[in-house]
Amino acid sequence: MNKPATAIPQLTFRAVLLAIVLAMILAAANAYLGLFAGLTIATAIPAAVVSMGVLRLLGGGTILENNIVQTGASAGSSIAAGVIFTIPALIILGYWDDFRYSWVLAIAGLGGLLGVLFSVPLRRSMIVEEPLAFPEGKAAAEVLKAGENPGPGLKILAMAGAIGAFVKLAAESGLRLIPDNAVASGFIGKYLGYMGTNLSPALLGVGYIVGLNVGIVVVSGSILSWQFAIPIYQAFFMDSDPALAASVAGAGAADIAGAIWSAKIRYLGVGAMLIGGVWTLFSLRKSLISGVKSGFAAARKGAGHVVAETERDLPMKWMLIALAVFVIPLWMLYQAIVGSWGVSLTMTVIMIVAGFLFVSVSAYLAGLVGSSNNPVSGITIATILFASVVLMLLLGRDSDIGAVAAIMIGAVVCCAAAVGGDNLQDLKAGYLVGATPWKQQLMLGIGAFSCALVMAPVLNLLASAYGIGAPTAEHPNALSAPQATLMAAVAKGMFGGKLPWTMIAIGAGIGAVVIALDEWLKSRGSKFRVPVLAAAIGIYLPLELMVPIFLGGLLSHLVERRHKIGDDEEARDRIHRPGTLFAAGLITGEALMGIAIAVPIVVAGSADVLALPESLHFSQWIGLVVLALVGWLLYRTGARANPAKSTV
Structure with missing residues (x-):
């Protein structure tokens, strides 16, 4: 670890301002990506690179200033994930017609601040005493040093x-020069065949960042749904579902496959995700309890002692005061929903307990697999299920407001858990470069609340331009918001709604098999693992979204093969840094353009406002060529990296 230099500027005005600007931009970009593909990416490394460039133009910045910038800016991905995984469910449930600014601000802003507070006691145990890997924090530190x-x-x-x-x-x-997807479908006898890929460069970038292992797992989950479960259902069970059969009468193979997936097969992913969330909590129980005890013991030990600058966290006394201040508005919000002080108090208690518990789980998982692979959605489902059970006892199963109340609890916990995992990643980077923890914790809180300020306008813009949830005549290519759709379905199913419980049960069985396989691989010391929540996401999402993620992971693997990287993690980080930056650029550029395109669509009130004449529209083959060219550039950027030194 670098020796601390307490005189080095850290929390400067220019660093704070730059962090806020980057956090808002990256939050908007990740909001689009998450609604589109169900995934968000960690933004610390791109933010660190931008910070170094901008501060150099302003006369030069210190490594600790750049660390503050990447800390605040990284809130963009975590707040976006917490919001888009849950709050659109209120639109899908019909409770809201649009995203209410004050409510979104309260849920996202206060939830994010709670995530910072809940994660502070975990720093010492997870970073200092029994340090976890925190791969993205370590990579960000290397970028800062270089x-x-x-x-x-x-x-x-x-x-x-x-x-x-x-x-x-x-x-x-x-402009509609190229389509969004390239799809081939048809019948081979009774077999319903379907294969396709989205033509999004952003998804290639996501795949490059998450790597081949995760890419294989998610695409395997989609293949299970689309190449096995859908054809089996169509061939053997369609006749026993006259309503679904009538809805696709005369439709093409692709439309039939989509209808079966939407009505039935995606719920296999719900079941797998439910069992995966429960398993995650069970498997981490000892580490979780140990980490929490160690954090509070360190806080008590520090009282009355001189603490080094690099070990100073936010004071526990002020944390408890802030906790009370932040919780009271959320209690009032819950009261406005259910109209009962007793029920709203119960909701608040559930939120606090689940928030602290799942922030700890999220922080631990971020230390193991990184923030980009952190299964926050599984954590949120577990929260919604538990909250629903308690609320059913208080409100009744037929309550009109029960599902909404459960989503509101889950939304705060989701924001807190996402920010909590991100906080530990940033503190890991700070630990490696000699930063002051409380200054990073304060900056992340500022960044999180800044992101919350822009989330409602961004979501309203995207909803007006593209639509959110199920496709409609007005928005045939709506942003699918897969996690929010899932949350809405689970909450509604618990309160008088109908869910295909048979499919959910089968999915839970599939999840149990995946868990057993992963444990077997773990016992053999295999580098290849099968995380159940990644498999569940693949089962739940459309196949065409998973294919480019797999291809991006394959490109990442080919870069490693070209440089013959074995188990040297530092060399792997150096090799992938240029490719990671290229991938992050693809994601950010596409997402920001998606938001920019939404503006004229909303103003004109037409999705065709930018479309060129049909004679200029090209086939999906041209789109595949474009995607291949982007993939080649991504590979070439990584392949040209120098394994002996950092290139950025």
């Missing part, structure tokens, strides 16, 4: 951002 020449990294980000933006502009929601 920050003498940020120019190449900025060029990579800018070039990839321009490419991602151009391809998005050319796609169906923009």
